[in-house]
Amino acid sequence: MKSIYYEIFESLRDRIEDGEFPYQSYIPSEAVLVEEYECSHNTLRKALSVLRLHGYVQPIQGKGVLVIWQPSRGADFVLGDIETFKEAAERNGMSTTTKVRSFELIRADAELADATGFAEDAELYRIERVRHLNGQALIYDINYLLASVVPGLTPQIVERSVYEYLEGTLGMHIATSKRTIRVERVTSADRMALDLLDYTMVAVVHGQTFNSDGVMFEVTTSRHRPDFFTFHDTAIRGY
Amino acid sequence: MKSIYYEIFESLRDRIEDGEFPYQSYIPSEAVLVEEYECSHNTLRKALSVLRLHGYVQPIQGKGVLVIWQPSRGADFVLGDIETFKEAAERNGMSTTTKVRSFELIRADAELADATGFAEDAELYRIERVRHLNGQALIYDINYLLASVVPGLTPQIVERSVYEYLEGTLGMHIATSKRTIRVERVTSADRMALDLLDYTMVAVVHGQTFNSDGVMFEVTTSRHRPDFFTFHDTAIRGY
DNA sequence: GCCGATTTGTCCGTATGTATC
């Protein structure tokens, strides 16, 4: 069951993306929208705050709520918010395959515990995957998953989508994701795994994912060939 | 005059960072905090939502509000949220200087208008700066500022901090910032401007900044030497 | 398994403050 404010958010987002409220125009006032959506003042404001956090609008006190969203012209592979690899690929209109290079159950030693943030001696799945877009090996993922939280994981599941399994089959909810982006020199493992052409550096996304129980259950390192990497972000001052 | 919810957010943030509420512990319940801060439950909830957006906590329905913030161990130059170069430098404990390489008033032609998103024929300041950290030239900024919004800009001001001038002297408020991160090949201009060692790629942050009037008044391209670039981000599912 | 207490999540209505025009 979806909440009211979230449906209003989706509706307004779609109306903006469909061009009903173009860039630099004002959407109808709070009072009007409260009438239209038959909701309370507070609920509409919550929808607006979500819209703002996603970079669609900017409310201006005394004037109105201004649209600052523009259709993106970039055509390459764009990351943003919390998205799975498949979602991002589909949104960017690309055909993808995933190859599992290794799949093992290990126990975290002191070094790994320090690097990932998992407890020492924690049982972990260690998974290496390579993502292919349009036939080229472009993304090299190294993935640690807390075994106690992800029972029954198999290479077959991993080949499709881990998140579909987690959210679909296990009914787990992903809540928060912290990511760090760096640029690093290519390693010999990168050379083996990816079609790197003459690139000597990769874009590295290091991520920690928390489920709705507040358990950090996943640590990911994604190494991207530079020409297929774009990360997008909207930040708000004061919030 | 600061709002109540924002002061509560700052207070709770500091208490987490000071270790009063450690990682994986629960902060006091809503009811208790409402007592303590003498505010309404809605106001407290707003403070909590800000705390959550910044990646400090994760509320769990029926249980409590869990702390998921950990002190960062990284020592390099970290970007995140909306921060000025100086703020980030100070937070990372580094001594900085800025050198202005060029400062001119131009008019946007069709190509530039398309690349930046400014209107054609808009009057723009074009500024090139190089940021030095600990004596090394590490960041190369190319900056376009809408002249109509930023009157009286001089190279001297630019050498200190544009944002201090905007927010301090002009009383402008920065509201939203959209950023895109890519990894690009080094150009000859990069080679001239930066101490690149043997690096052949740079981390490129392309940003558009909107003031509180909803005017996009700034477009920035920052080209970073890879070993001093880190970008941090917290994303939340459902919001 | 059920019930009741606790805790967070959503929604409503209202009042007041502040900025714009």
Added chain:
DNA sequence: CGATACATACGGACAAATCGG
């Protein structure tokens, strides 16, 4: 100055999830 529009704050009600007895 008055009307309009967003911003903040309050208090109340009920839903949903968790946990212990």
